[in-house]
Amino acid sequence: QKEVEQDPGPLSVPEGAIVSLNCTYSNSAFQYFMWYRQYSRKGPELLMYTYSSGNKEDGRFTAQVDKSSKYISLFIRDSQPSDSATYLCASTPGSGNTGKLIFGQGTTLQVKP
Amino acid sequence: DAGVTQSPTHLIKTRGQHVTLRCSPISGHKSVSWYQQVLGQGPQFIFQYYEKEERGRGNFPDRFSARQFPNYSSELNVNALLLGDSALYLCASSATTGAMDTQYFGPGTRLTVL
Numbered sequence: 228q229k230e231v232e233q234d235p236g237p238l239s240v241p242e243g244a245i246v247s248l249n250c251t252y253s254n255s256a257f258q259y260f261m262w263y264r265q266y267s268r269k270g271p272e273l274l275m276y277t278y279s280s281g282n283k284e285d286g287r288f289t290a291q292v293d294k295s296s297k298y299i300s301l302f303i304r305d306s307q308p309s310d311s312a313t314y315l316c317a318s319t320p321g322s323g324n325t326g327k328l329i330f331g332q333g334t335t336l337q338v339k340p
Numbered sequence: 341d342a343g344v345t346q347s348p349t350h351l352i353k354t355r356g357q358h359v360t361l362r363c364s365p366i367s368g369h370k371s372v373s374w375y376q377q378v379l380g381q382g383p384q385f386i387f388q389y390y391e392k393e394e395r396g397r398g399n400f401p402d403r404f405s406a407r408q409f410p411n412y413s414s415e416l417n418v419n420a421l422l423l424g425d426s427a428l429y430l431c432a433s434s435a436t437t438g439a440m441d442t443q444y445f446g447p448g449t450r451l452t453v454l
Contacts, residue, residue, distance in 0.1 A: 235380070259440060270344070270430055270445035271383065278440070315382050327373070327396050328432075328443060330382030 230254050233316055233331030242340050246303040250316035250331045253297065257318040257329075260292050262301045265313045265333065274314075275301065306338045342367070344433050344446035352452045353421050361416045361449045365433030371395075372414040373443060374406055375430040383430055389414055390437045418451075426453045 233250045240246055248262075259278055263271035275290035277283045283290045291300040299316050313333040345364045353359050365372050371390040375383035388396040389408035403419045412433075418425055428450050432443040 231382075233382070263445075268450075270447045272445065273442055276442065317382075327385045327388060327398070328375075328383070329385070330375075332380070333382050 228253055229331075230257075230329045231316060231318055231331040233334055235332050235334060237335040237337060239337045239339060240306055242306060242308060242338055244306050244338070246301075246306050246310070246336060246338075248301040248303075248314050248316075248334050248336070250299040251297055252299065252318050252329075254318070254320070254329075255297075256320040259319045260290070260299050261317045261328070262288075262290055262299075263315040263317060263330075265315060267312075271315055306336075308338050308340050311337045344431055344444055346429075346431050346446040346449050348449060349447070350450045350452075352454065354454050355421055355423060357421050357453075359418050359421060359451060361418075361429050361431075361451070363414045363416070363431030363433075363446060365412050365414070365431075366444055369433040369435050369444075370412055371434045371437050371441070372408055372412065373432045373434070374414070374416045375432065375445075376400070377428040377430055377448070379427070386416070388437060395437050421453045423453050426451060 262275040265271040280294040287304045289302040315333045316331045317328045373388040374386040377383040385398040387406045392408045406416045408414045428448040430448045431446045434441040434443045
């Protein structure tokens with residue numbers, strides 16, 4: 228079993244839709260959770276960063292972590308064609324860690340005009 | 341300010357050859373990590389270096405090695421290339437090795453092994 232699981236999609240939505248992207252993880256030691264966006268043939272760029280459980284909002288993006296169910300979510304409101312990319316969830320343990328990131332497989336999102 | 345830079349952008353090698361990939365971190369960052377991203381998969385951790393010392397190693401064979409220089413730039417070396425080594429190799433830099441430190445990724449080096 229992979230430590231971070233993510234449905235690869237692809238996910239296709241019309242412009243303006245609310246998008247829900249999800250991951251599950253298995254390692255109870257994970258404390259830090261990230262969402263990266265990766266455009267084709269580019270490196271990943273950090274979108275959201277959360278610590279432990281709870282919600283974090285940044286503009287049209289909301290990240291949610293439920294440690295009791297080991298579930299990570301990213302919501303995109305009013306989706307735009309420019310949001311079309313691969314979204315990677317990642318996690319890492321807390322103290323004593325080297326900062327090694329464990330990534331999910333990535334979900335490919337297409338937002339159609 | 342320049343982001344993480346990597347060279348070369350693309351590389352084509354044949355099986356059995358050796359390859360060296362290079363990375364320059366963001367100015368002021370002392371930690372460099374290397375990841376391998378096979379097509380259709382998420383990045384997999386290979387190494388992390390901080391202040392020229394190896395701080396972490398992923399589940400990769402000894403054919404993979406790396407080092408970090410006094411200016412914090414880094415090289416990833418892969419010997420005896422296999423077809424399965426074809427991937428996007430990503431370098432990420434961060435200020436330190438702390439889990440709370442954001443890792444900023446470069447554009448990657450796309451390696452094709454024929």
